[in-house]
Amino acid sequence: MASAKPLDKEINHYLTQLNTEQKKAVLTVIKTFAQEEDWWNDKTYMSEMNRRFHEMETGKVKTLSLDDLEISARKAFKKKSVKK
Numbered sequence: 001m002a003s004a005k006p007l008d009k010e011i012n013h014y015l016t017q018l019n020t021e022q023k024k025a026v027l028t029v030i031k032t033f034a035q036e037e038d039w040w041n042d043k044t045y046m047s048e049m050n051r052r053f054h055e056m057e058t059g060k061v062k063t064l065s066l067d068d069l070e071i072s073a074r075k076a077f078k079k080k081s082v083k084k
Contacts, residue, residue: 018026039045055061064072 015023015026052061056063
């Protein structure tokens, strides 16, 4: 774990420059990371994600590209704006 030492030092260096509110925000982020579940080790979750991904790859389910989503969202927004 020797590679973590320079990273720890850099983090500590920046922590000394933060005010109390900023330190509280950093603590919240750290706690969130520490409490995350290892979803990638959850066999049920991963098998479901693999199944869904396979359905997308094989065309079994209809997918929407980001471009198509943007076009659809813009059309819906325009329709809503016209009604007002």
